[in-house]
Amino acid sequence: MEFQRDKSFLSGRFKSMGFALKGAFKLATTEHSVMVQSSIAVLMVIAGFYFEISREEWMFQTLAIGLVLSVEGLNTAVEKVADFIHPEFHKKIGFIKDIAAGAVFFAAMTAIVIGCLIYIPKF
Template sequence: MKDNRFVKGRIKSVTYSVIGAWKLVSSEHSIMVQFSLGVAVTIAGFYFNITATEWMLQTMCIGLVMAIEGANTAIEKICDFIHPDFNRKIGFIKDIASGAVFFAALAAIVVGTIIYYPRIAAFF
């Protein structure tokens, strides 16, 4: 008899991940903004017929920003749970997590500019 615990465990894990992603997209405003921007640049990618390499870079940037934003949200929730009142050290931790999102978003903006600026400039 085959042991299916591994497969069942992986299915359960993916289910929790999908539920977590849905919670992020449906309840956190920062994720909603990032998700909307991801959809917008995906539509732009089809409109401007970007190359396979550009699709890979764009997809990686969207995933990176969303993942870091999700981690930032989790860090903020943990901090608020541990210490709901204002605390300088908690504020410092939250600022660092937010800074990580800033770096990811900045990189995504640079990649997006490299991909789309020449195409948009060609219209003018």
């Protein structure tokens, strides 16, 4: 299959958005970690409405949710590529996958700190 460049700026953007939405849907419906994190995100949004958090708090909470889901998506992509390249266990592939998982850990810890800073004073 040969690559054909889309010469129209607008239709190219719509195609790109379609691919992105398709990828987000696949990520949200096939990856259990993303399902769990999405569920937590929904609970945090509900908590935001319940506690009537400020505009700034909404911005930080939204950024934290987006950060975790984005990094998890990149982690999933790294894992899928690594498994495709070397399906059997390999020490170096395991190292790469551990690093990607570590990035998710940092994002999740950042989101937890942001959540604590927003919600602990509300109790």
